[in-house]
Amino acid sequence: ILGNGMDAQDTSPSVLLFFDKQRFIFNVGEGFQRFCTEHKIKLSKIDHIFLSRVCSETVGGLPGVLLTLSGI
Numbered sequence: 001i002l003g004n005g006m007d008a009q010d011t012s013p014s015v016l017l018f019f020d021k022q023r024f025i026f027n028v029g030e031g032f033q034r035f036c037t038e039h040k041i042k043l044s045k046i047d048h049i050f051l052s053r054v055c056s057e058t059v060g061g062l063p064g065v066l067l068t069l070s071g072i
Contacts, residue, residue: 012057022047030060033068044072 012029023046036043043065051058 012060016041018045024048024050026050027052027058028061028065029057032061033064043068 012031013027014029014032014035015026017024017026025046025048028049028051033043035041046065046069049062049065051062
């Protein structure tokens with residue numbers, strides 16, 4: 001579990017599931033990219049992003065993550 005939303009007030013709960021060669025992210029809330037930078041999680045290794053529902057709490061950080069991934 002990357003963040004449960006309680007450790008910092010500007011993040012939403014997110015889950016990183018990873019295997020040997022694949023990484024999956026579930027929910028990309030607001031502040032997700034900052035959280036990954038602070039905890040040294042490399043966004044370039046993410047293969048798939050899943051959303052449990054489409055709302056601001058689960059999709060708020062998606063535009064920033066997509067821009068970062070497109071630049072890599």
